[in-house]
Amino acid sequence: MCGIVGIVGRAPVADRLYDAMTIVQHRGQDAAGIATLDGDRMYLHRGDGLARDVFRQSDISGLHGHIGIGHVRYPTAGADRPDEAQPLYVNSPYGLALGHNGNLINSDELKQELFNTDLRHLNTDSDSEVLLNILAHEIQMQAESVELVEQLFHAVDGVHQRCKGAYAVTVLVVGKGLLAFRDPRGIRPMVLGKRRAAHGDEWMIASESVALDGLGFKLERDLRPGEAVFIDMQGRFHSYISKHAKELTPCMFEFVYFARPDSMVDDISVYKARLRMGEVLADQILSEWPDHDIDVVIPIPDTSRTAALPMAFKLGVKYREGFIKNRYIGRTFIMPGQAERKKSVRRKLNAIPLEFRNKNVLLVDDSIVRGTTSSQIIDMARDAGANKVYMASASPPVRYPNVYGIDMPAADELIANNRSIEQIRQAINADRLFYQNQDDMVRACLGKSPIHAFDTSCFDGKYVTGLSDGYLEALQRQRADNVRQARLIA
Numbered sequence: 001m002c003g004i005v006g007i008v009g010r011a012p013v014a015d016r017l018y019d020a021m022t023i024v025q026h027r028g029q030d031a032a033g034i035a036t037l038d039g040d041r042m043y044l045h046r047g048d049g050l051a052r053d054v055f056r057q058s059d060i061s062g063l064h065g066h067i068g069i070g071h072v073r074y075p076t077a078g079a080d081r082p083d084e085a086q087p088l089y090v091n092s093p094y095g096l097a098l099g100h101n102g103n104l105i106n107s108d109e110l111k112q113e114l115f116n117t118d119l120r121h122l123n124t125d126s127d128s129e130v131l132l133n134i135l136a137h138e139i140q141m142q143a144e145s146v147e148l149v150e151q152l153f154h155a156v157d158g159v160h161q162r163c164k165g166a167y168a169v170t171v172l173v174v175g176k177g178l179l180a181f182r183d184p185r186g187i188r189p190m191v192l193g194k195r196r197a198a199h200g201d202e203w204m205i206a207s208e209s210v211a212l213d214g215l216g217f218k219l220e221r222d223l224r225p226g227e228a229v230f231i232d233m234q235g236r237f238h239s240y241i242s243k244h245a246k247e248l249t250p251c252m253f254e255f256v257y258f259a260r261p262d263s264m265v266d267d268i269s270v271y272k273a274r275l276r277m278g279e280v281l282a283d284q285i286l287s288e289w290p291d292h293d294i295d296v297v298i299p300i301p302d303t304s305r306t307a308a309l310p311m312a313f314k315l316g317v318k319y320r321e322g323f324i325k326n327r328y329i330g331r332t333f334i335m336p337g338q339a340e341r342k343k344s345v346r347r348k349l350n351a352i353p354l355e356f357r358n359k360n361v362l363l364v365d366d367s368i369v370r371g372t373t374s375s376q377i378i379d380m381a382r383d384a385g386a387n388k389v390y391m392a393s394a395s396p397p398v399r400y401p402n403v404y405g406i407d408m409p410a411a412d413e414l415i416a417n418n419r420s421i422e423q424i425r426q427a428i429n430a431d432r433l434f435y436q437n438q439d440d441m442v443r444a445c446l447g448k449s450p451i452h453a454f455d456t457s458c459f460d461g462k463y464v465t466g467l468s469d470g471y472l473e474a475l476q477r478q479r480a481d482n483v484r485q486a487r488l489i490a
Contacts, residue, residue, distance in 0.1 A: 001258055001405050002086070002101040003027030003072040004190075006170040006205040007215075008178050008231040010197045012036075014063035017070040020204075020211045021051040026260060027101070027207055028072035031085035035097035037233075038065035040175040042095055046071075046085040067178055067233065069170040071099035074407070084126040087172070090133065093140050095174030100128040101207055102166035102188040103405040105471060110134060110162065131167060135159050148176060149230055153240040156181045156228040160244035164465050166251070166404035168223075170205055177232035180205045185464055186225035186248045187404050187455055189265045193217030203231045208263040222266050224248070249464045251404055252454040255445045256395045257366045258406070261306050268449050271306055276444035277394045278307030278364075281436050282314035285392065288434070294390065295359040298322035300377055301349070307394040308364040315362075322355035322381070345376045357385035367395045368424070369408060371415030375428040391430040396438045397421065400461040401475060408458065410476040 003024030007013040017034050032054040033046025043063045047054040051072060071086040087097040104110065107127040114120040114130065118137045122129050138158030142151040152173070159181070166187035171179040182190045193204040193212035204217045212219050223229065226245025230238045250266050261271040285292065296318045299308035302325065312319035326348050355361075361381055368374050374391060381389045397416035402408045411417045415424055425433035438459055445454065457463045 001027055001074045001407075002099075003207045003211075004069065004099040004101050004168060004170050004205070005071075005207070005211055006069040006099070006172075006178050006180060007067070008203045008235055009066045010199045010202055010235070011066055012064065013066055013068045014060045016215055017063075017068050018051060018055055018060055020206060020215055021070045021072050023211045023214045024207055025051060025072055027258065028074035031073040032071065033073075033085050033087050033099075034060075034063055034068060034070045035087040035089070035172050036063045036065035036068035037172055037174060037177075039233075041065075042089070042097060042172065042174050044087065044089060044097060046087065048085060067172065069097065069099050069172055069178065071170075074405075084124050084128070086128060088126070088129055088132050090136050093136060094176060095172075096132065096136055096139075097172040098128065098132040098135070099170045100131055101168045101190075101405060102183065103127055103403060104130060104163050104167065105165040105403050105465060105467060106163065107165075108474075113162070127165075131159070131163060131169065132171075134162055135169075135171065138162075149232075149238045152179055152230055153228050153238075153242075156240070157242050157244060160184050160226060160242050166465075168207065175233070177230060178203075178205070179228065179230050180223065181228035182223045182225060184226040184242065184244045184246045185455070186223075186266070187251050187464070189250065189254060189259070190223040191264070192220045192223060192229065194220050200235050201237075203235065203237060205229075208259055208265065210260050210263040213262070219264060247453065248451055249453050249455050250451070251402075251406075252395075252441070252445065252456045253367075253402065253406055253458060255454075256441075257303050261303075266449070266451060268445060268447065268451070272447060273445045274303075274306035274366075274394070275310050276447065277436060277441060278310040279314060280440040280444050281307065281392060281394060281434065282311040284437060284440065285311075285315065285434050289432075293360050293388075294362045296320050296322075296355065297362045297364060298355060298381075300363055300365040300373075301325040303366040304364045304394060307366070311362075311364060311392070317362075320355045322352050322361070322384075323349045323377070324352065325349055345373050346380075349377065349380065351380045351384040353384040355384075356381050358387055359385075360388040360390070361386045362390045362392055364392045364394065366393070367398055368393045368415060368428070369398050370413055371424065371428050374415075374430075378429050388431040389429075390432040390434070391425075391428065392434040393436060395436050395441055396459040397424065397435055398458050400458055401472065402458050403463060403467065403471070403475065404455065404457075404465075406458075411472065412476065 297312035
């Protein structure tokens, strides 16, 4: 999972790209980068860390031009080296700089194609470099007599035909403009915004609408599945729906966990979706346990707050903040190594004993992945004086790895994999455990949306793109803790 932004402005854009990247920083805290265009000259700066650590004012000042893209990286399997910070660049054709959110599930086959057939060399293990070179080759294959916009859109068709998986992509085309496109199923989010400026319209592309809000752009719409847009150096807008486009199936985990609550994703309010998740989960608890003895509902910050509040109201109990979060610790479920994750949980959260002492507490989290965090937080609640500790997950059991850009653990590291809910309860040492029903979760997200389906593969193992034989087994080996640690040491 990463955050992407792109702006075609009427004035220098580097400072605004930086601001937008800080707004979508929750989508990636591992690396950051900006590329800008000033006529036929490209400027690029990238590095490991948060945007504020990568960019000084002198770096921003050196990124000239009124067109640019920005990227914040969240490392997926195999993509965690410094030289894999994005945007990535190739010098032909034209010169292309690419930012990618998502994951290709056929990158190994594509690497062989690129080397043997397309005669292109890859320098990293990143699937984003694969995607960039596929796009570059497809542009090169277009007839020179064809108009540029048609050339680019036909090249994107070629990308859709060859690449499988999830991808929302921004591309700077040197001397030409900004190209953006979304995979045929729209698994990863991408929004389009516009703003009136002194000398004409300005355009913005982003992973989430909250980035548009922060920079004063009006949300026009989401890019459709398989859609490509091109905005040239003069600000002229072009759009194209690929013949490979399919039914929209956005990733459910965007609504459960990743997207900010103040974002609109595929015309769905993330905030309202999470409120409804809390309401239907409370209904489920009441149906299973009408004479409950819960004294207080406490969210595990931050994502679960929105769901926990209506839960407390429906259950007829108090809502309290029982944990204080250290905001300078990253997300623990993607950290390599059990020991590192355990240390991080204790550094990340601190309990307020007053809210736990002699109470029966219902802890609410957006999801339970490895269970490492959940079991430690339950222990913290007991240490703070809780009488009984119950646990509720606003999403169903996570039983399968995510293959579309969220670097979830290997299947055998997921606590729900091959375990019953009772076995999970025992493993995390909760007095009771409640999981959201999948159909209820889907209905909560949909509201009045015309979307017919989501990618819920983390929960049900049904991958909307399909998977080749042996893919999950290979992913298991790649994502195993010992492999990840060895890669970091190397």
